[in-house]
Amino acid sequence: MKNRLKILRAERNWSQADLADRLAVSRQTINAIETEKYDPSLPLAFKIADLFALRIEDIFMAI
Amino acid sequence: MTGSKWKFAGGVAVAALIGGLLGGFNMSWSREPSFPLYGLIIDVCAVPVLIMLILYVRKLKAATSDEFSIAKKRYAAQSGFMIGFVLFLITGLFPIFLPDLYRWFIASMDGANDGFLIGRVSGMAPFVLGLLIGQVNAWLKYR
Numbered sequence: 001m002k003n004r005l006k007i008l009r010a011e012r013n014w015s016q017a018d019l020a021d022r023l024a025v026s027r028q029t030i031n032a033i034e035t036e037k038y039d040p041s042l043p044l045a046f047k048i049a050d051l052f053a054l055r056i057e058d059i060f061m062a063i
Numbered sequence: 064m065t066g067s068k069w070k071f072a073g074g075v076a077v078a079a080l081i082g083g084l085l086g087g088f089n090m091s092w093s094r095e096p097s098f099p100l101y102g103l104i105i106d107v108c109a110v111p112v113l114i115m116l117i118l119y120v121r122k123l124k125a126a127t128s129d130e131f132s133i134a135k136k137r138y139a140a141q142s143g144f145m146i147g148f149v150l151f152l153i154t155g156l157f158p159i160f161l162p163d164l165y166r167w168f169i170a171s172m173d174g175a176n177d178g179f180l181i182g183r184v185s186g187m188a189p190f191v192l193g194l195l196i197g198q199v200n201a202w203l204k205y206r
Contacts, residue, residue, distance in 0.1 A: 029131035037205055041130050 002061040006034045008052050023047050066126030074120040081113050135201050143197020150189035 009019050009030075016034070020027040025044065032038035040048065049056045085106070092102040158165040172178050 026129040026131060029129055032131050032205060038131055038134060044130060 001039045002036065003033060004059050005030070005048065008054075008059065009034075019051075022051055066123050068127050071120065071123040071127045074116070074123050078113065078116045078120050081109065081116065085109050085113065131205075135205050138204065139197040139201035140194070141197070142200045143194040144190070145193070146196045146200070147190035147193020150193055151186070154185065154189055 005019075009016070014022075016027045016030045020030045023030070023044065029038070029040075029044075033040055045056050045060060049059060052059065088102065089106065092099055169178075172181065
């Protein structure tokens with residue numbers, strides 16, 4: 001699943017570790033999502049959307 | 064992943080300690096002519112504590128687990144088991160395709176006990192190997 005996580009993170013000057021801390025997950029999880037090797041669970045997707053004050057579909061694209 | 068790993072490790076250690084002590088004491092008490100009353104009272108008090116502690120440790124484990132690491136472990140276990148099963152099926156072809164070697168191998172054994180032991184090891188080995196390959200597979204996929 002494609003996503004804009006890396007762009008959104010870069011806009012805020014956050015490192016992967018910063019974002020991981022804010023979402024209470026490991027840095028490896030953030031890296032795997034950004035490189036599209038792993039699709040997050042629905043609760044984590046909601047947390048990400050909440051953190052960036054966006055809708056899930058504005059961050060994750062089905063294609 | 065909101066909990067501390069040290070707290071989880073401490074919880075596991077305390078649960079293991081209580082479980083071990085309780086098991087050891089019960090083994091000792093059961094060897095006495097009659098099971099002592101104080102042992103029964105200790106059991107009645109300690110077993111619920113142990114159950115509550117195990118449930119608490121499970122909660123701690125959930126709090127310290129990262130969803131990506133769980134997905135990785137699950138992928139490693141599932142693919143490992145599948146690979147193990149395929150390896151197990153392949154070993155079944157050995158007597159069909161190499162009958163002479165198979166007969167020589169059977170004749171080389173000392174007796175039924177040898178056959179039993181080798182059967183146990185060779186039945187388990189493909190799955191152990193499969194689980195190792197599964198770990199490597201997961202590492203390659205998510206590195």
